[in-house]
Amino acid sequence: MVSVTNDKDSxxxxxxxxxxxxIFREFIKDKLALVSLISIVLVTAFVFYMAYFVxxxxxxxxxxxxxxxxxxxxxxxxxxxxxxRDIFGQLVVGAKNSLEIAIAVTVITGIFGIVVGxxxxxxxxxxxxxxxxxxxxxxxxxxxxxxxxxxxxxPKYTQWHLILIISLFGWTGITRLVRSKALSESKRDxxxxxxxxxxxxxxxxxREIMPNLSSILIxxxxxxFAGNVGIETGLSYLGFGLPPDVPSLGNLVAYAxxxxxxxxxxxxxxxxALFILIMMLAINYVGQAFRRAADAKQRLG
Amino acid sequence: MWxxxxxxxxxxxxxxxxxxxxxxxxxxxxxxxxxxxxxTPETDPARIEELREKAGLNDPWYQQYAxxxxxxxxxxxxxSYTFQRSxxxxxxxxxxxxxxxxxxxxxxxxxxxxxxxxxxxRYNNSKLDKTIVLYSFISYAIPTFVLGLLFLYLFGYKxxxxxxxxxxxxxxxxxxxxxxxxxxxxxxxxAFVFAVLGTTGVIQYLRSEIIDAKALDYVRTARSKGIPMxxxxxxHIFRNSLLPIAAFLGFTITGLLSGSVxxxxxxxxxxMGQLFISSxxxxxxxxxxxxxxxxxxxxxxxxxxxxxxxxxxxPRIRIE
Numbered sequence: 001m002v003s004v005t006n007d008k009d010s011x012x013x014x015x016x017x018x019x020x021x022x023i024f025r026e027f028i029k030d031k032l033a034l035v036s037l038i039s040i041v042l043v044t045a046f047v048f049y050m051a052y053f054v055x056x057x058x059x060x061x062x063x064x065x066x067x068x069x070x071x072x073x074x075x076x077x078x079x080x081x082x083x084x085r086d087i088f089g090q091l092v093v094g095a096k097n098s099l100e101i102a103i104a105v106t107v108i109t110g111i112f113g114i115v116v117g118x119x120x121x122x123x124x125x126x127x128x129x130x131x132x133x134x135x136x137x138x139x140x141x142x143x144x145x146x147x148x149x150x151x152x153x154x155p156k157y158t159q160w161h162l163i164l165i166i167s168l169f170g171w172t173g174i175t176r177l178v179r180s181k182a183l184s185e186s187k188r189d190x191x192x193x194x195x196x197x198x199x200x201x202x203x204x205x206x207r208e209i210m211p212n213l214s215s216i217l218i219x220x221x222x223x224x225f226a227g228n229v230g231i232e233t234g235l236s237y238l239g240f241g242l243p244p245d246v247p248s249l250g251n252l253v254a255y256a257x258x259x260x261x262x263x264x265x266x267x268x269x270x271x272x273a274l275f276i277l278i279m280m281l282a283i284n285y286v287g288q289a290f291r292r293a294a295d296a297k298q299r300l301g
Numbered sequence: 302m303w304x305x306x307x308x309x310x311x312x313x314x315x316x317x318x319x320x321x322x323x324x325x326x327x328x329x330x331x332x333x334x335x336x337x338x339x340x341t342p343e344t345d346p347a348r349i350e351e352l353r354e355k356a357g358l359n360d361p362w363y364q365q366y367a368x369x370x371x372x373x374x375x376x377x378x379x380x381s382y383t384f385q386r387s388x389x390x391x392x393x394x395x396x397x398x399x400x401x402x403x404x405x406x407x408x409x410x411x412x413x414x415x416x417x418x419x420x421x422x423r424y425n426n427s428k429l430d431k432t433i434v435l436y437s438f439i440s441y442a443i444p445t446f447v448l449g450l451l452f453l454y455l456f457g458y459k460x461x462x463x464x465x466x467x468x469x470x471x472x473x474x475x476x477x478x479x480x481x482x483x484x485x486x487x488x489x490x491x492a493f494v495f496a497v498l499g500t501t502g503v504i505q506y507l508r509s510e511i512i513d514a515k516a517l518d519y520v521r522t523a524r525s526k527g528i529p530m531x532x533x534x535x536x537h538i539f540r541n542s543l544l545p546i547a548a549f550l551g552f553t554i555t556g557l558l559s560g561s562v563x564x565x566x567x568x569x570x571x572x573m574g575q576l577f578i579s580s581x582x583x584x585x586x587x588x589x590x591x592x593x594x595x596x597x598x599x600x601x602x603x604x605x606x607x608x609x610x611x612x613x614x615x616p617r618i619r620i621e
Contacts, residue, residue, distance in 0.1 A: 240581075257566075266454070
């Protein structure tokens with residue numbers, strides 16, 4: 001009896017920590033990553049809550065020339081822009097729009113990339129060949145320029161178009177990664193054993209291989225999300241993202257294209273620029289922590 | 302190896318062909334054409350129509366495409382409608398500015414990245430190493446336009462150390478010594494932004510390469526022969542670790558090209574990136590298509606260059 005319980009105990013102790021335990025431990029060890037993660041969640045929740053339930057967009061975007069370039073103060077926490085519109089409100093709504101687009105692009109490219117990557121890696125053959133040639137092509141073309149050309153071509157242009165266009169050029173990285181991992185997984189014994197048992201290919205792919213890739217998928221998705229925030233804000237900054245009358249972080253930063261605004265009315269652009277900066281640092285930092293958690297050699301905890 | 306290079310170049314041709322098709326069709330779908338800007342109440346619609354006919358804009362797209370690609374192969378990039386001059390000349394002039402910018406950026410990039418990477422690798426896990434790793438993380442995470450604007454605000458407007466716009470001051474004679482100095486003076490700030498943002502890859506590569514090399518047999522042999530550590534680093538490890546860095550050159554070119562769109566817009570620098578944005582805004586098809594083709598070609602060339610350098614410096618890697 002005693003030896004049995006002992007056996008059970010030692011089994012418990014020696015069983016390797018599961019995915020979420022590893023991530024949890026990593027974040028406990030790295031306080032900065034924990035702070036980043038919590039602040040990303042809080043900021044996102046705050047921004048979405050404010051934008052959907054508190055701020056009235058029509059009220060916000062109404063021009064009032066009396067408040068032109070009002071300085072930060074009691075009426076406007078972060079001052080007002082050229083049209084007397086509240087910068088703080090625009091920042092909140094802009095952050096919501098930018099995050100929304102980045103999340104949508106991440107989800108679309110993530111799902112597409114995972115499915116296509118798994119299929120290519122598992123089956124190989126001509127599908128794999130064709131998709132890989134397409135990816136090679138996408139990797140070498142100047143995608144930023146083509147996105148810009150695409151955006152100018154579309155006549156009635158909404159944020160959904162923007163999401164689709166960015167996704168069109170953003171799926172290659174994750175597909176390539178998932179493919180290479182799926183390729184090496186599909187040669188493993190457990191897959192062969194499952195095949196011998198007559199398991200359906202799609203069950204093997206999604207129930208057996210995919211869970212083994214979950215850690216790198218989390219890492220890649222986080223880093224992709226950061227990248228997509230960067231792409232959306234960058235495009236809006238250049239004037240090819242969201243339309244100028246829709247608040248977006250990039251559009252706010254683009255106020256700085258006017259040298260006078262850049263020099264004298266810093267409150268128009270600096271908050272958005274700093275917001276982007278801090279968000280990018282935080283998301284990337286969390287991504288790095290995930291990466292360490294996924295790689296036993298780099299783990300802190 | 303030359304066989305593989307030739308093969309890679311041959312693969313580039315279909316890629317460029319597909320790119321040209323996509324770009325051309327997209328350009329055709331762009332709303333408005335170069336002549337819609339000329340339409341005012343006084344102009345005769347027939348006159349505009351005549352201009353369109355003369356420019357061949359009424360032909361079916363595949364005929365226009367065939368004509369365009371035929372000219373392109375012969376080196377004739379067409380004519381810019383907004384500037385009323387040959388696209389080749391226009392791009393050539395701007396390309397020179399972008400070339401200068403890229404050159405200074407690459408030099409600054411390696412000047413910053415190599416010492417930092419070496420120090421981080423040599424003293425890994427020290428405070429210094431942690432600071433450098435943090436720096437390379439931050440430079441990786443910052444978007445180009447945010448850092449560009451912050452630098453422009455800080456060093457251009459607040460501290461006034463550097464000029465804020467253009468590639469050269471007005472009133473200097475081209476070719477004189479002070480003209481060149483002034484040009485470089487205009488280049489430093491945008492190039493510095495590029496360099497700071499581009500260092501991540503080089504630093505991380507160099508650092509991990511040096512850390513790995515510390516445990517290798519040849520280093521142990523050198524140590525056991527009594528060579529001081531300082532010399533092992535400078536003579537043995539660095540030589541091995543530095544060479545592959547050369548291969549980053551190709552990737553840097555690709556990064557510089559896409560970054561130039563942002564940097565040149567922010568710093569008002571008259572290069573190809575700025576020309577691209579302004580020609581998209583003015584629907585100047587011939588310039589847009591030519592620029593996208595050129596950037597695509599340069600990006601392909603960059604990745605080819607990287608692979609070639611890599612296979613020269615590291616015989617273990619063979620490009621197939």
